[in-house]
Amino acid sequence: MSYLTDDPIDPRALVESVMRPSDGAYVLFEGVVRNHHEGKAVESIFYDAYRPMAEKEMDAIVRDIGIRYPEVALAVVHRLGRLMVGDSSIAIVASSPHRAEAFEACRMTIDRIKETVPIWKKERGPDGEEWLGWQGRC
Amino acid sequence: MSYLTDDPIDPRALVESVMRPSDGAYVLFEGVVRNHHEGKAVESIFYDAYRPMAEKEMDAIVRDIGIRYPEVALAVVHRLGRLMVGDSSIAIVASSPHRAEAFEACRMTIDRIKETVPIWKKERGPDGEEWLGWQGRC
Amino acid sequence: MTVRLLFFAVLRDIAGTDVRELALAEGTTARDVWQGLRGEFAKLAEYAQPPMIAVNESYADPETVLRDGDELAFIPPVAGG
Amino acid sequence: MTVRLLFFAVLRDIAGTDVRELALAEGTTARDVWQGLRGEFAKLAEYAQPPMIAVNESYADPETVLRDGDELAFIPPVAGG
Numbered sequence: 019m020s021y022l023t024d025d026p027i028d029p030r031a032l033v034e035s036v037m038r039p040s041d042g043a044y045v046l047f048e049g050v051v052r053n054h055h056e057g058k059a060v061e062s063i064f065y066d067a068y069r070p071m072a073e074k075e076m077d078a079i080v081r082d083i084g085i086r087y088p089e090v091a092l093a094v095v096h097r098l099g100r101l102m103v104g105d106s107s108i109a110i111v112a113s114s115p116h117r118a119e120a121f122e123a124c125r126m127t128i129d130r131i132k133e134t135v136p137i138w139k140k141e142r143g144p145d146g147e148e149w150l151g152w153q154g155r156c
Numbered sequence: 157m158s159y160l161t162d163d164p165i166d167p168r169a170l171v172e173s174v175m176r177p178s179d180g181a182y183v184l185f186e187g188v189v190r191n192h193h194e195g196k197a198v199e200s201i202f203y204d205a206y207r208p209m210a211e212k213e214m215d216a217i218v219r220d221i222g223i224r225y226p227e228v229a230l231a232v233v234h235r236l237g238r239l240m241v242g243d244s245s246i247a248i249v250a251s252s253p254h255r256a257e258a259f260e261a262c263r264m265t266i267d268r269i270k271e272t273v274p275i276w277k278k279e280r281g282p283d284g285e286e287w288l289g290w291q292g293r294c
Numbered sequence: 295m296t297v298r299l300l301f302f303a304v305l306r307d308i309a310g311t312d313v314r315e316l317a318l319a320e321g322t323t324a325r326d327v328w329q330g331l332r333g334e335f336a337k338l339a340e341y342a343q344p345p346m347i348a349v350n351e352s353y354a355d356p357e358t359v360l361r362d363g364d365e366l367a368f369i370p371p372v373a374g375g
Numbered sequence: 376m377t378v379r380l381l382f383f384a385v386l387r388d389i390a391g392t393d394v395r396e397l398a399l400a401e402g403t404t405a406r407d408v409w410q411g412l413r414g415e416f417a418k419l420a421e422y423a424q425p426p427m428i429a430v431n432e433s434y435a436d437p438e439t440v441l442r443d444g445d446e447l448a449f450i451p452p453v454a455g456g
Contacts, residue, residue, distance in 0.1 A: 049180065068348065070351050071351040205455075275456075
């Protein structure tokens with residue numbers, strides 16, 4: 019299960035959406051807007067997405083990881099729009115009868131999301147705004 | 157920061173206790189009482205501890221991991237007493253500017269806690285109660 | 295034929311719009327469209343290689359030949375999470 | 376000398392108590408105390424090797440010589456988390 023939202027993320031609800039009585043552990047990852055990036059102060063981040071494609075890519079990742087870790091239940095939500103320092107941009111929960119799979123599936127999910135899902139961020143700091151990742155490469 | 161409790165765990169409060177504006181991620185692990193163990197049904201688990209020593213051991217683990225991952229903020233709470241299926245027995249949160257350290261520190265913490273902290277569990281199922289880990293070895 | 299070109303993130307800022315309808319000759323590839331944008335927008339001139347490309351919401355090769363009704367998007371380096 | 380022996384988990388069930396004050400001769404080791412328990416409790420007879428040992432809330436070697444006022448505990452296999 020994965021989706022995009024324009025609202026604050028409720029990680030508790032996400033956890034409850036996956037937990038089964040057979041699960042002995044869950045791992046919850048949240049990405050949070052931090053007050054710095056590559057040595058520069060950050061005040062807020064605007065998240066943009068190619069929404070239908072981003073949802074397809076996230077679904078494909080969740081499906082792939084489900085095949086690799088059949089015992090794991092996985093859920094992902096990514097928030098879009100303007101987020102302030104301390105706001106969560108993404109939450110991923112992986113529950114499993116055993117903890118090793120939950121850790122691995124959770125980490126693999128965030129790594130893959132960062133590689134392929136068409137979501138972008140524009141950082142705002144004291145010196146203005148900038149899209150990340152564009153300068154000097156395509 | 158680590159402690160024992162006889163009350164239900166509040167993972168949100170634990171997360172909030174560690175998060176700093178410089179953190180870009182946190183990883184939360186919870187261990188949960190599941191309804192099965194080695195093929196047998198489980199209804200509840202009673203957690204017992206050598207409390208002062210368990211607290212010392214948990215503190216030592218948190219300190220060690222803090223030395224290994226100086227950018228990580230770490231908190232652990234372990235619940236004792238009778239827990240039902242779905243109740244959390246332990247919560248560990250690791251926050252960090254970057255996610256890799258948060259994942260590693262969180263996982264290392266639960267692995268080490270399971271190795272050395274003097275906490276025991278007695279499982280109750282349809283066939284009665286049993287302390288785990290004793291049969292056939294010391 | 296007509297192709298719908300979507301702009302996101304830095305490319306939307308550069309193009310000043312989020313969508314454009316393109317009237318293209320048969321045989322036009324995604325790379326050809328990129329070359330056109332490079333000629334149109336000075337800020338793209340230095341990027342001889344296009345960024346990642348999506349056709350109809352899936353990643354596609356730059357040499358993909360576009361078809362009538364396709365939705366094309368150039369995907370700047372992603373930064374989700 | 377006097378040593379305080381704590382029982383936890385399965386050992387508390389076997390001993391029927393959670394604490395016992397031991398009057399010991401000088402030079403007694405943690406292992407010696409374990410041997411005494413094996414003789415006293417049939418369920419421990421088969422365990423020639425003691426479980427993990429804690430003296431004053433820290434893990435210790437079975438050959439540790441106990442001192443007056445020490446707190447001794449045998450630590451069954453731990454199962455926290």
